[in-house]
Amino acid sequence: MFLIVGLGNPGMRYRNTYHNIGFMTVDAVAKKCGMKFTGKECDALTAKGKADGVPFVLAKPQTYMNLSGQSVKKLVRKYCDDESELVVVYDDADLPVGRMRIREEGSAGTHNGMRSIVSELNTTEFKRLRIGIKTDELAEKEVQIIDLVLSKVDYADKQQIDKCISEAVEALLDLIGGKDIQRIEERINRKK
Secondary structure (H helix, E strand, O other): OEEEEEOOOOOHHHOOEHHHHHHHHHHHHHHHHOOOOOEEEOOEEEEEEEEOOEEEEEEEEOOOHHHHHHHHHHHHHHHOOOHHHEEEEEEEEEEEOOOEEEEOOOOOOOOHHHHHHHHHHOOOOOEEEEEEEEOHHHHOOOOOHHHHHOOEOOHHHHHHHHHHHHHHHHHHHHHHOOOOHHHHHHHHHHOO
């Protein structure tokens, strides 16, 4: 069973911030599939549903970003046969706004939530979908990364991010439906 975990920080203070793009994406999947986050288990809000008859779980860890791995480890133990059924969705300050990447495995990079997950699971062999948040200000070093990720998504970036989230929902549903991850990545790259 696929477990799709969106990373973010709980609470109204962090709502609609760049760092909560993972939460925004799984919320969009839930909306598209008519699912609701009704349960709290494994230190996460969860929603269970099906896409094309295939069951899957959505999760939003409530441990705050830097401790995401604690929740993800419990969720993987409960819902997955192994880490290959895990997909983590998160913001990436190395990708420009409006870009995304999906991969079968890889390093945690500079993302603290991913570092926590890799540390807790003791593997990098799980799927990840990264959504770019690198603004011009960040690229020009006019803003510190910590200030960017905890700020509300700027109006100028919102349209590109919303489009990216819509494409991410399509990619995640294709993945659940059994489409090959390399084909999904090729399609994503063609759109840019």
